[in-house]
Amino acid sequence: MKLAKLNGKAEIFYSIQGEGKNIGKPSIFVRTSLCNLHCRWCDTDYTWNWEGTPFSHDYDSLPGYKKYSKSEYIEELNISEITSILKEIPCKNLVLTGGEPLLQQTELSELMAALRKVDSGYWFETETNGTITPHEEFDRLINQYNVSPKLANSNNPQKIREKEDVYRFFSSNEKAVFKFVIATSKDLEEVKRLISDHNIDTQKVYLMPEGTTQEKLNAKQQWLIEECKALGTNYTDRLHIHIYGNKRGV
Numbered sequence: 001m002k003l004a005k006l007n008g009k010a011e012i013f014y015s016i017q018g019e020g021k022n023i024g025k026p027s028i029f030v031r032t033s034l035c036n037l038h039c040r041w042c043d044t045d046y047t048w049n050w051e052g053t054p055f056s057h058d059y060d061s062l063p064g065y066k067k068y069s070k071s072e073y074i075e076e077l078n079i080s081e082i083t084s085i086l087k088e089i090p091c092k093n094l095v096l097t098g099g100e101p102l103l104q105q106t107e108l109s110e111l112m113a114a115l116r117k118v119d120s121g122y123w124f125e126t127e128t129n130g131t132i133t134p135h136e137e138f139d140r141l142i143n144q145y146n147v148s149p150k151l152a153n154s155n156n157p158q159k160i161r162e163k164e165d166v167y168r169f170f171s172s173n174e175k176a177v178f179k180f181v182i183a184t185s186k187d188l189e190e191v192k193r194l195i196s197d198h199n200i201d202t203q204k205v206y207l208m209p210e211g212t213t214q215e216k217l218n219a220k221q222q223w224l225i226e227e228c229k230a231l232g233t234n235y236t237d238r239l240h241i242h243i244y245g246n247k248r249g250v
């Protein structure tokens, strides 16, 4: 499986879930490499913004920013190697994240099945951008989908970020919750349209303020909480920003 590589090794770390339905839950994060979208503000751009690709990123204007070398930022491990790493960590809650984990759902299904053989108490949740339909086997093994569809502000064309059949799968799947990142009132209007067009139960929806500093999050908090109350959605903070700031691998 292709995992993101951070500080010379596969990005697997023990922390707490910082967002959404399971906020505060101690969890192991397994970050897969590769993504099928190219969000202009992505903070895990080292999973897809490869040398030689044409995609633009907000960081392009930063001095010294350059695209990533695949060999330096992908760590390829087999299932038994990953299982051995995970067995050493005293936690049975796994968050599969990325990149876009569902690009490697066959391998992730093998990993989940292997871990359940070790201990049937393993709990698995996956982050996904909501553009790929899970296979039957993956759906059987996963406990929770954290679906985080991308909005127009991501710079991905609508036809690749908003897929009717995939929305239908997740909006009718009991294991799925939706998380939308809100920066502006325009984002909120777009989310209201998505909820309505794709028939999403607002009780499955979490709205989260955009921001990579406590100050930015706090500035949007009151406004967004009032909007959640009016819409009947949930509000979620970004707990890890309050605890760790905008650091990778924590």
Ligand code: SF4
Residues within 6 Å of the ligand: 035, 036, 037, 038, 039, 042, 043, 044, 045, 047, 048, 098, 099, 100, 129, 150
């Ligand atoms: S879908 Fe997620 S990982 Fe992929 S480019 Fe967008 S923010 Fe980054």
